[in-house]
Structures are given as C-alpha cells and as structure tokens.
Amino acid sequence: MIAEIGHFAVWMALLLAVLQAFLPLIGVRLQHGGWIASARPLAVMQWLLVTVGIITLGYAFYVNDFSIAYVSNHSNSALPWGYRLSAIWGGHEGSLLLWAWMLASWGAAVALLSRSVPDAISARVLAVMGMIGIGFMSFMLLTSNPFDRNLPWFPLDGGDLNPLLQDPGLIVHPPMLYMGYVGFSVAFAFAVAGLMAGRLDPAWARWARPWTTVAWSFLTVGIALGSWWAYYELGWGGWWFWDPVENASLMPWLSGTALIHSLAVTEKRNLFRAWTVLLAILTFSLSLLGTFLVRSGILTSVHAFANDPERGTFVLIFLALVAGGSLLLFALRAGQLRNTAGFQLLSRESMLLGNNLLLLTAAFVVLAGTLFPLIGDAFDLKISISAPYFNMFFIPLTLALMALVVLGVMSNWKSQRVERLRSRVLPLVPAAILGGVGAALLPGGTHWSGTLGLIAVAWVVIGHLDDLVRKALAFRSGLFKGLRRLGRSYYGMVFAHLGLAWMVAGIVLVSHHExxxxxxxxxxxxxxxxxxxxxxxxxxxxxxxxxxxxxxxxxxxxxxxxxxxxxxxxxxxxxxxxxxxxxxxxxxxxxxxxxxxxxxxxxxxxxxxxxxxxxxxxWLWLGALMMALGGLLAVSDRRYRSRKNAESAEALA
Structure with a gap:
C-alpha cells in the first residue's frame, strides 16, 4: 500500500507539472496575476509529491518488499541496509525517479530563492522546467515505472545490486552527478524564458549565473567522485578511462564551464548574449545526450543501464524536441540579440571568448570520439578510439587554456594596453619556466609534455598570486586589509583557477612518475x-x-x-x-x-x-574540489543576494 501512495504521488506530480508548464504562460499572455503567481506554489507542491514518491520507494527497499519488480531486481535481504537505500538509484527505473526528484528540487529552489526575479520572468522559467518535468516523468511512468508490482507471483528473496555498486561511492556519486546534469536545466530555462521575453540583458545574466555555477560545482564534484570511485573500486589503478559514459558527463561540464564565463561577460558588459543562450541550450542538450547514451542500450560500460532500445528512442525524441524547439525560438529572436557595445582585440572579453572556443573544441573532440565508434557500429565498421586520440587533443588545448586564463585575469574589460600587459607578463614568464622545469626535475625525469604542463601550472599559480597582491594593494590600505576587501566572486575565480592548476599538476605527476x-x-x-x-x-x-x-x-x-x-x-x-x-x-x-x-x-x-x-x-580530486569550492564561493557573493536590481529588471517582463 505504501508503494501505491508513492506511485499516486508521482502521477499527481505529473499533473502539476502540466499545470506548471502552461498555466503561468497563459497568465503572462493574458496578464492574469493569479495565474502568473501560481508558478511558484505549483513547483513547490510538485517537489513535495515527488519527494513522497522517492521516500516510499526507499521504504520498499528498506522493508524488502519484493512484490515490487524494481526492488526484487536490485536488492535482497542480505544486502546491507545502506546499499539497499542507495539501490533506489542503482538501476534504470530508480535513477529516473532520482532525476525527476532532482528536477523538482531545482524547480522548488528557483521558486523559493528567486524572489528578486520579476514574477513574469520566474513564471516563464518555472513553466519551462515544468515542460522538462513532463518529459521525464512521462518517460518514467509510461516506460520505466519503479513502482510496478510482480503480482500475483513474486520471489521470496530478490536478486542483487550490481556488486560494482555496493560501495560507499554509489551513495554520493550519482546524486552529485545528477544534481549537476539536472541543474543545467535552470540555465536552459532562464535562456528560453529570456528568449520568450524577447530581451536578455545584464540583469538576466545576474539571475542565471549563480544557478549555473551551483550546477557546475555539483557536476564537478560528481565527476571527481566517479573518478575516485573507479580508481579504488575497479582494481585497475586508473583515474580516467575515456569510457563513453565518463565522456557523457565531461561534455556538459566543458560547455558548462564556457557558459559560466560567457554569463560573466553578459553580466559585466552586456555582450555575448546570443552566444550565452546557445551555450545554455548546448549544455543542457549535452546533459540529455548523456542520458540517451546511458539508457539506450547502445553502450557497453560499467556505468551504463543497458535497457530496451525503445527507451533510448524516447529520450532521443525528447532531446530533439528540447534542442530543436529552443533553437527554433532562438532563430526567431536572434534579430533582437544584437550587441550595441564593442571591445578591442586585446581585452578580457577576447580572452574569455578564446577560452570558450577552446572549451567547446574540447567538448567537440570528446563528442566525436564518443559517437564515431557508435556510428561505425551502425554501418558494421569497427572504429576504435582510445586514450591516445583524446590525449593528442587535450594536452595542447589544456596548455592553451591555462595560458589564456592568466592573460584574461590580467586584462581589462573593453580594451587593454599592450605595454601595460607586457610589463606584467614578462617578469612572470621566466619565473614560471624556472618553477615548472625545477618541478620536472624529479627522480626518473619527466617527458617534455609533462614539463610543459608543470610550466603551465607554475604560470597559473604565479600569475594569480601576482594579480591577488596587486588588487589587494590597489585599495591603498595595506596588503591584509586589501585582501579582506576583495569580493567573494574574485576569490571564487582564484580558487577555481588554482584548482585547475592543482589538478593538472596531479595529472603530470601520476602520469609520468607512477x-x-x-x-x-x-x-x-x-x-x-x-x-x-x-x-x-x-x-x-x-x-x-x-x-x-x-x-x-x-x-x-x-x-x-x-x-x-x-x-x-x-x-x-x-x-x-x-x-x-x-x-x-x-x-x-x-x-x-x-x-x-x-x-x-x-x-x-x-x-x-x-x-x-x-x-x-x-591532487586530481583535491583540484576538482577546489574548483567546486571556487564556484560555491563565487555564488555566495553578496551581489547575487541583492534585490536592488529587481526594479530595473521589470522591463524584461
């Protein structure tokens, strides 16, 4: 009976998702205040109902209710209770319920924590999230229902959770990863809401940026936990295998990183608006593509849920609707996204644009390396793409990215004088070379690519320390008082960039000296x-x-x-x-x-x-945690909690 309550609650959540998807949009169209205001309570009630669903499924695992097919397939009475509860997301059906709960949680968070956003804009954002909820809950309830019964005959004891998943890493890795995947739906919803309104300005970027950064931080931690889990669980001693499902999580992370930086330019300079919208659409689309790869049955991986390909077809159709519909809306509104401001070739905007192009190139490399073997299989062609292919591209792309990271931090917005930038860079170059080469002279020696990597690490560390000291002294109140006056968003950026350097240093050490x-x-x-x-x-x-x-x-x-x-x-x-x-x-x-x-x-x-x-x-995982911490630190900056821009933002409605 408890399971039926959860099943009914999820069906009711689907009904509320339908209302959330359309009622607020009709309210905006008709200027009906009550219907516009319904978006927030509908999102919260949807979250409460899906929460009831996931709790009841957890209770079924806890009491060993093997009359539920999903429980009998993924648990047994001898399984420790901690793994029984984490088995909720240990299979296809339960992981979809976790995805739906995460989506509802993000929607409720937007409803409760975005009071500074005009009601018309938040109504559009929550309506888009309601549409996404319709897709996923329909997919779950119609094709992959975790509450289906085995009645009238059911086993006295269940099967077993995959032994690979009987590990503490399973308890934390999938929720963190899904929080990142699903969190990008908020950035997507803000982008589509801005397109619906016909205008995207710095206030819009200010609203969307913290949500995007939090999702990116969760995905960063999720990927790091997956790497750590595979390292100690699989017995191979590797920390990254370029597995297709690993790649599926890396692609939205790369485009999400580009999106965060593009949002910064839109917020600061009202530039890159069309680019930012496209990145938001691409990032969430790549998250859905990862879902398709995992659930289509076309992959053989320890991470994949090999199920009926018809389920993959459902996700593929949903991906086409989401990406195609949003791109069509973008095409209709593209004429209204022209930039009026400009910037010089040598400026922070140019550096950030260069970083974005490098990140998207890396994402394309991963996408091609993941999909080409699958396309070959469709034509009975055996195409094998392994680590050398990825490393051949990622080493130069990472080195170029780390070079631009420091130049971007040192450059001014709009324009940067060549002489001033040269005077800052030239003293740091020999210091970085000496530091990198000195670190490379470890017992056993380091390959030239590793030496370049360590030089890049020294370049990022020295460059950020130099910038930190200069910015603190610019307050003319002493170094320590100046450090206290620097904003959290700046410290978040420094932490994230130093985390990248720390991670690259770990990659070099373990790759060349293990x-x-x-x-x-x-x-x-x-x-x-x-x-x-x-x-x-x-x-x-x-x-x-x-x-x-x-x-x-x-x-x-x-x-x-x-x-x-x-x-x-x-x-x-x-x-x-x-x-x-x-x-x-x-x-x-x-x-x-x-x-x-x-x-x-x-x-x-x-x-x-x-x-x-x-x-x-x-250092690999510590660097990733530093990057995630940097993102959360940036989000805690007080300007994202300020309501002073709410009035000026009403024009977006």
Missing amino acids: IERDVRMMPGDQVSVGGYDFAFTQLEDGVGPNYDTVKATFEVTRNGKPVKVMHPEKRTYHVSGMVMTQVALRPSLLNDLYVALGEPLDRPDAWAVRIYYKPGVR
Missing part, C-alpha cells in the same frame, strides 16, 4: 616498489554480509620503518556469483600506495598481485 609492478607472490615473499617494501605475510578466508572473501595481508615498510598494514581482498558475492577486487590503499597527499589481488596462480596460495606507487594522484 610505478606499476605485476608480480607473482606467496605468503613470505617481498617486493620493493617506489622505495617501499611490501611483505606478503598472510592469506585468509572470510565471510562478509553477502559475500565470501579471500583477504591478504601486506606489511609495508620504508627503510626498515613500518608504514602501513594493507589488506586487499577478492570477494565472491553469494547471489550473483560475481568476483570483485577490493583494493587496499595507503593514501597521502604526496603519494598513494595501491595493492590489488589478481587471480590465483599455479598453487593455492600463489597470487598475481598488482602494486602501484602513485605520486600526486590525490
């Missing part, structure tokens, strides 16, 4: 890797809550001093029979030690063992 050893070992054997001694001391059998395990013990020492006792495992899950590798880690800021059991060999106690020494690998 050590891998695949060895045959038995208890009593010892091997040295990266200056550490790994002694295999014990092998024992064990039993977990829903698996059997073989656990090894490695005592790690360095120069005779104990460092860590590590316990890699090989687990065999009872229900599915899948064998999974549980790696052992000794994490630290400087390096990771990584031990994984491979397969048993010629003797019962002889195993293939993989041991890694990974310097700087943690």
Whole structure:
C-alpha cells in the first residue's frame, strides 16, 4: 500500500507539472496575476509529491518488499541496509525517479530563492522546467515505472545490486552527478524564458549565473567522485578511462564551464548574449545526450543501464524536441540579440571568448570520439578510439587554456594596453619556466609534455598570486586589509583557477612518475616498489554480509620503518556469483600506495598481485574540489543576494 501512495504521488506530480508548464504562460499572455503567481506554489507542491514518491520507494527497499519488480531486481535481504537505500538509484527505473526528484528540487529552489526575479520572468522559467518535468516523468511512468508490482507471483528473496555498486561511492556519486546534469536545466530555462521575453540583458545574466555555477560545482564534484570511485573500486589503478559514459558527463561540464564565463561577460558588459543562450541550450542538450547514451542500450560500460532500445528512442525524441524547439525560438529572436557595445582585440572579453572556443573544441573532440565508434557500429565498421586520440587533443588545448586564463585575469574589460600587459607578463614568464622545469626535475625525469604542463601550472599559480597582491594593494590600505576587501566572486575565480592548476599538476605527476609492478607472490615473499617494501605475510578466508572473501595481508615498510598494514581482498558475492577486487590503499597527499589481488596462480596460495606507487594522484580530486569550492564561493557573493536590481529588471517582463 505504501508503494501505491508513492506511485499516486508521482502521477499527481505529473499533473502539476502540466499545470506548471502552461498555466503561468497563459497568465503572462493574458496578464492574469493569479495565474502568473501560481508558478511558484505549483513547483513547490510538485517537489513535495515527488519527494513522497522517492521516500516510499526507499521504504520498499528498506522493508524488502519484493512484490515490487524494481526492488526484487536490485536488492535482497542480505544486502546491507545502506546499499539497499542507495539501490533506489542503482538501476534504470530508480535513477529516473532520482532525476525527476532532482528536477523538482531545482524547480522548488528557483521558486523559493528567486524572489528578486520579476514574477513574469520566474513564471516563464518555472513553466519551462515544468515542460522538462513532463518529459521525464512521462518517460518514467509510461516506460520505466519503479513502482510496478510482480503480482500475483513474486520471489521470496530478490536478486542483487550490481556488486560494482555496493560501495560507499554509489551513495554520493550519482546524486552529485545528477544534481549537476539536472541543474543545467535552470540555465536552459532562464535562456528560453529570456528568449520568450524577447530581451536578455545584464540583469538576466545576474539571475542565471549563480544557478549555473551551483550546477557546475555539483557536476564537478560528481565527476571527481566517479573518478575516485573507479580508481579504488575497479582494481585497475586508473583515474580516467575515456569510457563513453565518463565522456557523457565531461561534455556538459566543458560547455558548462564556457557558459559560466560567457554569463560573466553578459553580466559585466552586456555582450555575448546570443552566444550565452546557445551555450545554455548546448549544455543542457549535452546533459540529455548523456542520458540517451546511458539508457539506450547502445553502450557497453560499467556505468551504463543497458535497457530496451525503445527507451533510448524516447529520450532521443525528447532531446530533439528540447534542442530543436529552443533553437527554433532562438532563430526567431536572434534579430533582437544584437550587441550595441564593442571591445578591442586585446581585452578580457577576447580572452574569455578564446577560452570558450577552446572549451567547446574540447567538448567537440570528446563528442566525436564518443559517437564515431557508435556510428561505425551502425554501418558494421569497427572504429576504435582510445586514450591516445583524446590525449593528442587535450594536452595542447589544456596548455592553451591555462595560458589564456592568466592573460584574461590580467586584462581589462573593453580594451587593454599592450605595454601595460607586457610589463606584467614578462617578469612572470621566466619565473614560471624556472618553477615548472625545477618541478620536472624529479627522480626518473619527466617527458617534455609533462614539463610543459608543470610550466603551465607554475604560470597559473604565479600569475594569480601576482594579480591577488596587486588588487589587494590597489585599495591603498595595506596588503591584509586589501585582501579582506576583495569580493567573494574574485576569490571564487582564484580558487577555481588554482584548482585547475592543482589538478593538472596531479595529472603530470601520476602520469609520468607512477610505478606499476605485476608480480607473482606467496605468503613470505617481498617486493620493493617506489622505495617501499611490501611483505606478503598472510592469506585468509572470510565471510562478509553477502559475500565470501579471500583477504591478504601486506606489511609495508620504508627503510626498515613500518608504514602501513594493507589488506586487499577478492570477494565472491553469494547471489550473483560475481568476483570483485577490493583494493587496499595507503593514501597521502604526496603519494598513494595501491595493492590489488589478481587471480590465483599455479598453487593455492600463489597470487598475481598488482602494486602501484602513485605520486600526486590525490591532487586530481583535491583540484576538482577546489574548483567546486571556487564556484560555491563565487555564488555566495553578496551581489547575487541583492534585490536592488529587481526594479530595473521589470522591463524584461
């Protein structure tokens, strides 16, 4: 009965989404204040109803209600309760419910937190989000209903959650990723609402920018968590595999990064309005494309939900309607988006435009590398695109991006004097070269591409520190008082850019200085890797809550001093029979030690063992967290909480 309540609540939420999609728009057209005002309560009520739905599904997992098909397919009574709850989004149907809940949550947040936005504009924004809600909830309820019953016959116990997903990473990774994916619907809705109003100005960009930045921050954290989860869960020791589903999350992140910078130009200078709208449409369309790739059944990936291709057809049609409809509206309104202001070739606007072009080029590279093999399969052509293809493009694109990042920070809006920029840049160039080359002279040496990467890292760090000090001293109140007077949006930018540098430094270190050893070992054997001694001391059998395990013990020492006792495992899950590798880690800021059991060999106690020494690998995820923190810090700037621009914005209505 509880599940039926949730099922009914989601159907009612769909009905409210229909009202939210059309009633406020009719109200704007007829200038009916009551219908315009209905958008906010409809969005909040829709969120409450979808929340009831996801809570009831969670309750069904918690009490092992195997009469529900989705529960019986993705859970069993031996599954730990934490994984039972996270199994809500462990399969296709439940992940769609999570998506619908995230969309409703963003809509409710816009309704409650955008009081400075004129009612007519917020009505249009929420109406667009209602239309998106109609698409996803219809998709879920008509083709992928998580509340379907197995009646009259249902199993006494369920199947199993994919053992790959029985990990704490599953609890946090999908919600973070979906918050980013779905959050870009707000930027899309603001763009379409602006097109409906026939005008997009700095006030519009000021409203849309914080929502876009928050979504981007969530997606950044979600991608980083996915990388970290794959690193320690899959047993390969890699942090990025250029998997098609990984690429599906990277594409909207790249275009979303371009969108944030384009919104900054629109807000500051009332420029790039058409470009900004196109980026908003592209970013959300790429999010929907990622959904299609994951759910169409055309991909083979540990991340994909391989389902009936008809479901993928539904998403593809929805993507065509969203992208096609918004582009048609853009074409009709394009004549009203001409810029009246201008800028010189050497200016901050030019630098940001260059950054955007680099980011979109990178997104196109990923899109082509992801889709070409799929297109080849459709014509019975085997096209293999792997890491060398992506690296060939991403290394120069990243280096160029990091060069422009600093030049953009140092440049003025509208125009920049060549002599002044040269006087700032020239002293920093040799410092960056010395710093990068010095860092590259690590034991083992660094490839020339890694050396260039470290020079770029030093360039970004030194350039931002120089700019920070100059801007603080410009207040003429002393360095420390000046630092306190700088705005949060500026500090957010600095954090995000330094996070990029930190992440690139980690990529260089782990790519050029990691050590891998695949060895045959038995208890009593010892091997040295990266200056550490790994002694295999014990092998024992064990039993977990829903698996059997073989656990090894490695005592790690360095120069005779104990460092860590590590316990890699090989687990065999009872229900599915899948064998999974549980790696052992000794994490630290400087390096990771990584031990994984491979397969048993010629003797019962002889195993293939993989041991890694990974310097700087943690910097990857710390850099991503710094970028996300920078985004959230920028959003907390007081100008985004100010209502002083609300009156002047009424013209948009």
